[in-house]
Amino acid sequence: MTTPAPTGEESTTGDRQTVLVVDDDTRLRELLCIVLTPLDCDIAQAGSGEEALTMLLERQVAVIVLDINMPGMGGFETAQLIRDVEEMASTPIIFLTGQAEAGDLHRGYDLGAVDFLVKPVSRQVFYAKVKALLELDRSFARLRSEAARLHEQQLQTARAAEVRQRDELAITRRRERLTNIFAEASIDLASLERTIVTELSQMFDAECVLRLPTPDHGWHESLSHNESPGAAELLRALMAGSDAARIREATAYQAVMIEELTARSQRFGVVCVGRADGPAFTETESVLFRGASAAAALAISNATLYRVQAEYAAVMQATGDAILAVDVAGVIRSCNKAAVALFTAGGDSTAGADNDELLGMSICDLAVPAERQRMQEHLDDALTTRQAVTLEMTLAAHDGRHVEVMITMSPIGDSVDLLVAVVVHDLTEIKHAQTEIRHLASHDPLTDLANRRQLNDRLAALARQRSATADLVALLYLDVNHFKAVNDTYGHDTGDELLLEVAARLRSAVSEDTLVCRIGGDEFVVVFEEVRSAAAAAAAGDRILELVQSQPVHCGNAVLRPSISMGIACLGATAHTPEELLTQADMAMFEAKKSRSRVCVLYTDAIGSRQQGKVNLRAEVIDAIARSDLRMVYQPIVNAATGALFGVEALVRWRLAGDEIPATEIVSLAEDSGQAAPLGRWVLARSFADYAALGRDDLKLHVNVSPDQVLDSTFLDHLITVHRSHAIAPQRVCLELTERAFNRDPAPAHLALRGARDYGFSLAMDDFGVEHASMTNLMHVPVDWLKIDRSFIAEVHHDELAQRLVRSQIAVAQCMQVDVIAEGVEQQQQADWLRDAGCVLQQGFLYSPPIEVAELGDYLTRLG
Structure with missing residues (x-):
């Protein structure tokens, strides 16, 4: 299902859905998007877990298609972070994997995956699964919309009942007596139905049938005498006919009265009484029957309303949001348990704590001093415009901590007894998650160093500033030699420990404001700004190499001595754009790895020519094979x-x-x-x-x-x-x-x-x-x-x-x-x-x- 909007408003069936496709393989990602094009939805793409998390902050999605194996943040890490955010915890995820191993399947389903698709992905299967999830999401949206509509109807019914109850005092004595009998019968609908048909049958010495609708749009009938053939005949005629004359024609009954049960502008069903052999009903009896029917309708309405109100009260008490009702002066009149737990010292949302501490207080006193005037102004706006008002602000919890919340103030009732429903949604976890996601979007999850995205942003900024300084920007590209052998021999946990130690040594080898990044599995980058010369950058690189490689690393039961290959390129010397800088430093690092150099290798045009020559040869050999040269x-x-x-x-x-x-x-x-x-x-x-x-x-x-x-x-x-x-x-x-x-x-x-x-x-x-x-x-x-x-x-x-x-x-x-x-x-x-x-x-x-x-x-x- 789609993630709820931050305002708490439910999405409607008219909202356009979004599918997010996350895969580092651009070609595969584009193909998957093409497959989904026939669906009536928006399709968003992300090339990494970090980019996907950023996009999820900006928009709601109905389905996430997530590759497991990606550079940097993998699919499982991304899914875990998504599941940690409450608003995204139920968003369906389809994992993509090159090889579905049992461990991956268990882990993926533990993270709430709805399915796994193994590459290469079948177009038909992929399309069908996403389509099914989108249809399920639309179904949930329709259900939420219908629930909201019903809730509004229930509130309107309750308000109408309060207004019309004063008008019921003028009924006749018999109607008063029936009303009392019906009221005393039970608030349970089944007992009330039995009382109605019994009392009306006795009052008019006739058979009685009560026909009420059921929640599944069917009908439920109650008969005064369940075994009486006459009552069954009357019921059959009632189901076939629409008025008293037709019912008389369809049965042996000479005296029949039928009345629709209507209360508070709502139709509840039909009640019918009939005498097979007795005298015709008098005008007085007809008036009395109409009054009794009105009393029965009101009793049924009250019982139904009581049930709805009980359900609504249970939902209000069970919700995690604090809900308070305040009057026009802002004084708290009632609240739920979540409000008690948040704002009172002895509050316990699970123990039914007393809410007396809150009743009588001003809602504005719950805000921190700096926000009280702002809350009062928005409360006045809601009362003046009779429109809901939503705002974010800071409230003071009972333990003194400040809580970031979203408040919705909705006027309810009429001008005589006007109240404002105040819903307080705690944003603490959301704010924390947003901070974490922003951090993860720019940092490597293993080492907490800057990631490739932060590197690209910084290099772009430095390139724009180049005209203001004559100094160079040096980029050191480092690669851990034989890292795959470490993973294969000792396991990935040992490999991670080695990377963490290399990251720590790199961080300690430079100043606090020097950018240190992890941009790949075993690849790191250090950026020196305002470097006087390439030789000075190379000397700094040699010092880093010495520090990183000088001491062995103890990883569990293994003792490893890090081996690093390093290449350097300078922006403003051989490189003129961030892309050239990264490419040249990578070439220099490859040259160092190939020559097994124990010092930094500074990029030169000769290195570039050799690398370009190999690139050209690779292209030539492809053509040569194709042409049989x-x-x-x-x-x-x-x-x-x-x-x-x-x-x-x-x-x-x-x-x-x-x-x-x-x-x-x-x-x-x-x-x-x-x-x-x-x-x-x-x-x-x-x-x-x-x-x-x-x-x-x-x-x-x-x-x-x-x-x-x-x-x-x-x-x-x-x-x-x-x-x-x-x-x-x-x-x-x-x-x-x-x-x-x-x-x-x-x-x-x-x-x-x-x-x-x-x-x-x-x-x-x-x-x-x-x-x-x-x-x-x-x-x-x-x-x-x-x-x-x-x-x-x-x-x-x-x-x-x-x-x-x-x-x-x-x-x-x-x-x-x-x-x-x-x-x-x-x-x-x-x-x-x-x-x-x-x-x-x-x-x-x-x-x-x-x-x-x-x-x-x-x-x-x-x-x-």
Whole structure:
């Protein structure tokens, strides 16, 4: 349901609803908004939890669509803050998530989520769920509107009853007697109905039927003699007819009187009396019946009114708002328990405390001295205009604390007994929540440092002030090295403790007015204003690095030494806009991380050129893959013991502006640009086609696959499709991959590779023993070859340490009962040593450089 407006007024069914879509992915957010466009509602967007909270302060929303995983404030943190605000506690939330894990589902439903949608989101499901929630919200709005209308009718009925009761004193004695009987019967409607039909039946010696409406728009009948056939006949005629003449015609009754029960301008039902065999009713009896009917109607009205007033009084006492009734002089005449609890020393809203302390006081005395005159003026305005007046002001609670409240003064009654209903709504929690939300909108929830929004605002202000000063503005961009490894190894709680300590050290390393921000998971920014030179900023950065990294951090059971990469850029030197400043500092930080620099790296044009060059290359490689501008070359794999050709390894090449781009850089560029899977598919298709064209199924084809390619969901299907299209036996193909494929969660890579191995393809672990080598991968991946990296081969013919390392790798292969291949063999001494050590399969420039596909056939022919 929508959040109530701050004035306490209920929304109507004519109000236009709003759906708030919160996701940091701009493209997905726009798509979701497009899906909701057919709905008759406003659609608001927010790119972060902080922005969403700010928007919720400014407008009401009917439904919130909230992404769980967002930079900075996540979906769960945002939902928790929304639920902490009473006015937004019941707003329905649909969570979006990339993977619905049980823990996330439990946490989301604990926060009051109405649903979870897993990305990619079905358009139909998403549209249907939001539409259903909007319809439910409109239903609640209609219910509230109807309740308000009924409440107003009840008040009008009560006022009309008070006016008309004085007119009832002139009724006849018999009417007075009936009125007394009806009054003494009961305020319970069921007892009163039985009394009415019994008394009227006895008074006129006739059957009596009383027909009253029910709350569900049906009818309820009371008969004077439930078992009497005559009463039932009279009832059937009453239900079919509309006046006494028609009822007489439809029954055996010769004497019938019928009267609508009306009191206080409201129709309550119909009463009918009839005599089957007795004399016709006299004029006196007719007058008496009309008077008795009026008395019955009034009694029913009073009983109904009493029930409504009792319900209204119960609601007034149960509400958390203080409600007081004051006269034209401002003197308090009555109040509810919430008012007693707020304004009296012994007040207890749950114990029914006595309200005598408030009765007789002036409502203005409840305000703080500075606000009393203002309250009196608004009370006078309400009495003069007979219109409700709403204002915010400060009242004094019984314990002396000042309470921010919203007061609504509504005149009720007539000029003879005019009162003002005063509703006092405590705004303390709302004000506190608004303060918290404003703080959260500009601060990081974990470290309480400034966030990216505050950083952008400050940089924009500094850019506008640049003309007034010649000093520089330096921005230090910091990144915690290996932070993902900390999370993966020790858990996110330890990672959070590390970030908190880094934040505290950064804060202590600079002056109080220096802006320190956390703008990402492990990224921080420090802004120095009025810096004399870039060298001075770099020196300050070095001091910060020394302080942050000087001491280890104790995080639970782990002791970690923070490692920071820092880049610096200066507004007014190399950067001229806030956007350039952030980009340049980020580039400098990346340069520091790549070079593993232990000091700050100051941005230079050379750094920018290198970074821009990589950006351009990433764009070029995307076009090259799309246009098939790449080519394949093949390096022979030789049996050093026999001299026979064993197979060829397919290697991708790319010539750009006359320069040859190596395979490792091509793969790296493709991975950075998200094109690893398309590149891998192209390599498989081209190398399989070239291999099939050779017609040499006695040779083994080795093809490199990248980690991102293996993790692509279509990898295995595409591999099988390509091999079938070229009629190549899977046993003739070996897939080579490095252990980088297992850096992340290794299970998906293990599953994909075992599928390829089960289908018949061979597997080789390339660059074995380099960087990420792990024996556990040999347990889970059924490899057929281990390839010894060229870095071990370069010195193997004369370096004892290199020889021991290579022998150990050969021994591992023998223990695993797999073959071994040495790559990078360039000298005969290396080849001889490897052959004698048990590694006969070799490749390298000693045998042949990589051969262009056009020359590969001639090369194989020469070898025979």
